[in-house]
Amino acid sequence: MIPAPAFLSNPERFMAFSRWAAPAIGAIAVLLAAAGLWLAFSAPPDYQQGATVRIMFIHVPAAWIGMFAYLCLGVASFLALVFRHALADAAAAAAAPLGAAFTLLALVTGSLWGRPMWGTWWVWDARLTSVLALFLLYIAYMALRGAIDDEAKAGRAAAILALVGLVNLPIIHWSVNWWNTLHQGASVFRKDGPAMPPVYLWPLALMGLAYLAAFGALWLVRIRGEVWRRRAVAAELRVARA
Amino acid sequence: MPDFDAGAYGAYVWPAFAVTALVFAGMIIASLGHARRWRRRAEQARANETGSEKIGPDETRP
Numbered sequence: 001m002i003p004a005p006a007f008l009s010n011p012e013r014f015m016a017f018s019r020w021a022a023p024a025i026g027a028i029a030v031l032l033a034a035a036g037l038w039l040a041f042s043a044p045p046d047y048q049q050g051a052t053v054r055i056m057f058i059h060v061p062a063a064w065i066g067m068f069a070y071l072c073l074g075v076a077s078f079l080a081l082v083f084r085h086a087l088a089d090a091a092a093a094a095a096a097p098l099g100a101a102f103t104l105l106a107l108v109t110g111s112l113w114g115r116p117m118w119g120t121w122w123v124w125d126a127r128l129t130s131v132l133a134l135f136l137l138y139i140a141y142m143a144l145r146g147a148i149d150d151e152a153k154a155g156r157a158a159a160i161l162a163l164v165g166l167v168n169l170p171i172i173h174w175s176v177n178w179w180n181t182l183h184q185g186a187s188v189f190r191k192d193g194p195a196m197p198p199v200y201l202w203p204l205a206l207m208g209l210a211y212l213a214a215f216g217a218l219w220l221v222r223i224r225g226e227v228w229r230r231r232a233v234a235a236e237l238r239v240a241r242a
Numbered sequence: 243m244p245d246f247d248a249g250a251y252g253a254y255v256w257p258a259f260a261v262t263a264l265v266f267a268g269m270i271i272a273s274l275g276h277a278r279r280w281r282r283r284a285e286q287a288r289a290n291e292t293g294s295e296k297i298g299p300d301e302t303r304p
Binding site: 038041042045050051052054055058059062097098101104105108109112113115116214218221222224225226228229231232235236238239242 | 243244245246247248249250251252254255257258259261262265266268269270272273274276277279280281283284286287288290291
């Protein structure tokens with residue numbers, strides 16, 4: 001049997017940790033975003049993209065975190081499904097709306113970049129379509145959880161959906177290699193190193209870390225909310241039965 | 243120094259940043275609101291259950 005993180009099996013320990021960790025990570029996100037935005041607007045316009053290169057500094061991190069949040073959702077769903085950890089189920093439920101928001105940001109900012117650069121707001125390209133599928137998976141996950149009254153059954157059904165949806169992550173990542181796409185290939189996470197100059201790589205890296213920290217802080221806050229919600233429901237049930 | 247002149251592309255660059263700011267504001271407000279709302283309700287339910295208004299040390303923020 002694979003041991004689940006002890007952290008996830010103890011809500012009290014999680015609540016004590018997240019009480020200070022959420023604001024601390026949130027403060028780190030603000031500092032990273034301030035530095036990233038400063039460098040983003042200090043970078044020269046790209047020789048091909050012009051000033052639209054600045055959209056990359058908010059679009060690419062949103063796409064990264066949209067995918068990362070789904071990975072977190074999948075891992076939490078696995079732990080909830082296999083080990084029946086209530087906190088893992090709360091973590092899965094808390095990750096979905098944040099992941100959906102980051103994915104929506106990636107789609108909207110990508111569209112705003114695509115119009116002047118590609119001449120179109122949208123194209124049914126493999127990368128764009130698979131990211132749209134990711135957004136729809138988040139929506140389906142939340143809708144499924146909300147549609148079933150029994151929370152335990154809702155959690156299990158949604159966890160299975162989340163695990164099935166994990167197959168979309170490698171499709172998104174390698175879509176630009178597997179199909180001829182309008183979307184450009186990887187320019188940061190490449191075997192031969194990043195294919196962009198440091199003047200663009202630094203603000204992108206800082207903004208990526210800022211988005212990651214923001215997701216981390218908000219995820220902790222939302223998990224805390226889920227824990228409070230379950231405590232409230234349990235206490236109200238006890239009072240009603242007394 | 244930062245250069246905020248997006249030229250002819252301003253019609254695309256600034257809406258992208260505005261949408262990002264709005265979505266982040268929405269995520270922060272919704273997440274904190276969700277946590278605060280349920281913390282209060284949990285505290286109220288707990289008070290109803292025990293007949294006490296005492297709040298524990300972890301129940302001071304979301």
